[in-house]
Amino acid sequence: MEKQTAKEWKQLWLSYTKKKNVGNDPFLHTYRLEGFDRENRIVRSALEELKKGLSGMLGIDPSEESFAPEAGKEHINEQDKANSMQGILILRRLIPAGNNEEGYSLHEKEGNIILEAGGEKGLLYGVFHLLRLVSMEKSLKGICEAAGPDNPLRMVNHWDNMDGGIERGYSGNSFFFENNEIIVNERTRDYARLAASVGLNGVVINNVNVKQAATYLITDRYFEKVAQLAEIFADYGIRFYLSLNYAACMELGGLSTADPLAEEVQAWWKEKMKECFDRIPNLGGFLVKADSEGRPGPFTYGRTQADGANMLADAVKPYGGIIIWRCFVYNCTQDWRDYKTDRARAGYDNFIQMDGDYRENVILQIKNGPMDFQIREPISPLLGGLKKTNQMLEVQVAQEYTGHQIDVCYLIPMFKEVLDFHTYCKAGADTVADVISGRTLGNRNTGIAAVINTGNDANWTGNYLAGANFYGYGRLAFRTDLTAEEILDEWIPQTFGSDEKVLETLKKILLNSRTTYEKYTSPLGIGWMVNPGVHYGCSVDGYEYSRWGTYHRADHLGLGVDRSDKGTGYAQQYYEPNASMYNSMESCPEELLLFFHHVPYTYVLKSGKTLIQHIYDSHFEGYEEAESYAKAWDELEGLVDPEIFGNVKERFGRQLQNAREWRDQVNSYFYRKSGIPDEKGRTIY
């Protein structure tokens, strides 16, 4: 193990502190492996975890059953079984595994607990699930559960830079990189354990904006250390990915072009990929941000996105690799005077015509909304809009626009809305969850990715409460049917213990926190209004006269962007009936009203309030709700770990300051612009 460069760290939901043994004692002193090779790296990890968890939580040190079938006998006979099977944990490989290599079931049978899994990863997930139940103080008695992942790919994307900084990171610096060197230590392993425990199976360790030293991750300068990192993730069934600089063939290879159709480019990448897969074990493939926000890409050479992606896909194909290609392609030098160009349209417009042109090992990674991770956006029409292309949903667990892990904002309810959205792309299997699970198109190279919220802060996520987003994202990626509340019912006891008041208080705070944040920031789907660059704090006009395509178009009569067929036509990118629903001010869901329509301040909402009064009310309410959370948290003093208490309390203090600025600035801005006073006569400046 190396010199410890990252800060000391916590174990979060894997802290394995002493738990009540709610009658699980009889099952857990002995385990038996059936059909699994105890020398397999993942099996070894599972057994280590089992011992660590049971020892910490129940003081049990489980031992492997010494019983073995007689020599020559392939299977245990019934009598043998009867003799041996009393109160043990059987870890059994299910044969055949079919497509269920990652699935597992847990049931009690004849006094034993049987964990059956189709493969080693399923075994690992099953062990973590068993430990989760122990941690939640659930009895295993009579258990009968089965679970398999809904999404084939369940990935985390790190936007870590090699200088140690993290783009949009709010939890300290990178624990992968420092001063252009790679960090490999016990924390890496703990991170892999945390990720695997919630069912994640892929990690991209470096920022999608690949510059400077990061371009060299695929060279001798770093191969050795990269391989060490990749090996650690391999122990936990997590495939290893890198973000790629599309222009690497020029920067590293000295070519004068990166034209994907140029032979020398293709040849360079074929050679380079051979080298990468030779040198980096457990390599799954690459993530590419091309032609986006100044990054190089095939557009430079008059080629399509498909040309670029396919060229790389061909190069990684011999090694079973995949290319994940981001769809965040838009004009970031827009003129604010231009009311016709619409950034929301860009992803669809740039990618829809090439539907079907991509190799089978290319996946398009699509942000949940058409803009950029705002607190409220419609679902990207590209999801399900593409009918012949592998798709991966990208969400952002890092709280870039949602409070910087200062403000509490439990994002799982938002992710649920995205997953449950009916795209109407195919009868019976048309939700986003259907599309990215492969159910819609019957494909396997699909899934979900999250820009993750971790850093080298001791508690990994800055605000302890942001741990719920890391945990929840993984669980939801694995089982999209879990509710936001069910996830909290798991995470809270594992993190805070079993105090009922803590559970109830935190559930109330977290389940409502996203709506609260929305209320005191930007109203009714309009988004933005943030300080440019930093993306925290209010600046109503911060992006109004900018080149970023992010406008609210507020004037003295109203605000919002007309994206109907009379405006930019964005609403028409959806299938019916969504297109018509969004197109009309009356049928448009009100939480997205200003995203789709330019609406007068005097427009009356379904609540009977005018738009302007709604803006005032929601901002006052949002602040009051934040205040009530801070108070509720204060009442938990003594019931939660003092360090956690202090960490969260300090952040609530900053959240209230932030919420107050948002409330007063937004209300003052729209009052000053509309001249319409608050009906309730509250203070507006």
Next chain:
Amino acid sequence: MEKQTAKEWKQLWLSYTKKKNVGNDPFLHTYRLEGFDRENRIVRSALEELKKGLSGMLGIDPSEESFAPEAGKEHINEQDKANSMQGILILRRLIPAGNNEEGYSLHEKEGNIILEAGGEKGLLYGVFHLLRLVSMEKSLKGICEAAGPDNPLRMVNHWDNMDGGIERGYSGNSFFFENNEIIVNERTRDYARLAASVGLNGVVINNVNVKQAATYLITDRYFEKVAQLAEIFADYGIRFYLSLNYAACMELGGLSTADPLAEEVQAWWKEKMKECFDRIPNLGGFLVKADSEGRPGPFTYGRTQADGANMLADAVKPYGGIIIWRCFVYNCTQDWRDYKTDRARAGYDNFIQMDGDYRENVILQIKNGPMDFQIREPISPLLGGLKKTNQMLEVQVAQEYTGHQIDVCYLIPMFKEVLDFHTYCKAGADTVADVISGRTLGNRNTGIAAVINTGNDANWTGNYLAGANFYGYGRLAFRTDLTAEEILDEWIPQTFGSDEKVLETLKKILLNSRTTYEKYTSPLGIGWMVNPGVHYGCSVDGYEYSRWGTYHRADHLGLGVDRSDKGTGYAQQYYEPNASMYNSMESCPEELLLFFHHVPYTYVLKSGKTLIQHIYDSHFEGYEEAESYAKAWDELEGLVDPEIFGNVKERFGRQLQNAREWRDQVNSYFYRKSGIPDEKGRTIY
């Protein structure tokens, strides 16, 4: 000479290119020194400059007259004179010099040109003036001129940081510092020559925000190099100053306090100042920014600004040193909701009550306006408001808020307005020029300082046209009666030669450029509306909800800040009749209307236009004027040096972009807010 680290550089108005000899030939081949010591460092500089200039411009290599009075004869007798005095230049010390050590006169007498000066500096200035006349192709025949400096102190303040960056620098990096080391080379000398040529006599080489390495400028780490720099300036009669870290006694001295009344603090500074004046020749004293924008100061210890300044003044007094204390003290963590606190009031409120409490060797340095170098501000009421305290005016030649040396903005007309302003502090001697010259109070420690606009760009000032501000500032500091036009009549021929079209075109552009910039940026004295931090480009609300105390208070009915007696009361800080004039919307000069009053958009100005129409019109006009300058410049192609032509053309291109953004953003903002359309139906977005 050291390794050349700064870029190669130009000689600007001292380029001494070949000039027409308009009959000056008979006077300039021979010179004679009378009463000056040719070994004096400043005399030597003057003679070197004379030779360099005459050789370059006229091809004349002047020699010193070999004639000398007979041994034993103290003065030349009449016969000797008659023999020798035909067509030479006599450099004569005027005895007694009185207070006119820096003054000079030039006249023709009996076929000779006589340059008389009260001291070496006067001689140097006189030589530069003579060369200026030659460069302007003026005949010396019959000349009869006299000039002495109006301001005792004529300083430049460099905001150069030791890492090489310049705070608010728009001409490259520092030519004094690089990587925390001091640069001493020929460029330093050329800079001293340029400064002396326009009559400057003091330089502060480091940023007033003294941090990190700069704190150590007064220690052994840097003394040797600092001394070398100071010696170069001494050759040109320029006193050398440093900006001081008020907390140096803690950071360097290890004291636990910087309380100015603490004995150990006083003792530490006494010792330190002895060391400084021992080690640094030509040291004039120190500039201090205390209790301002996060800098340490006496307020921390419950002491007054006078306590702090006097403590340092006592420590430098034995060496004839002075302490220049900045008055830029205000609350930079204001709440935008607070309509009562007024940053404009702060300088006056913080300093007026201690009037008379300062040592004789303390000077308060006061920015021209009460805010911060906006394109239009009223004059600081502290200037002349103080009646028993030495005052120095601070202007900003660096174009922080006035176009970053991208947009052309000749600042001399603005400085003239400041100098000519009647404060009504004393009958007959009440202008700012009177106050800072010492005429009002009969004091000598007074003068003017400019945050200068130079950097290591080859042409010193980024935009060649910004050279007019460097030149003009120096000339105006020396002779406050020069007009903005007279200064251009000097600068243009010295920089561009004698082409009439160039002269006329540039005069037209430069004389109007400040008004043009004002027209397309912030209207009627409201200021700000810039991008926060960078201070270039438009962001109408950029500072509106910030902590900086810089608000426009625009709502749907009007805009402006009420600083009358019904508002913040700032207008009452002036003497009558200024106080009453500013207090009333009717009598307030319209160019400052929004600085002093919150005015409805429908208010009718003296022009007959409404306020809102004025905003629209002035922004359209401002852009058109900028466009006309760019066109006019294009017509000079071939008439000016190609490199200068390209440099300025490129900047006009950027200025037009900037002006267009300002025009459209300001107009759109106020149209969207007021709902009142442009009478002329022009495009507003």
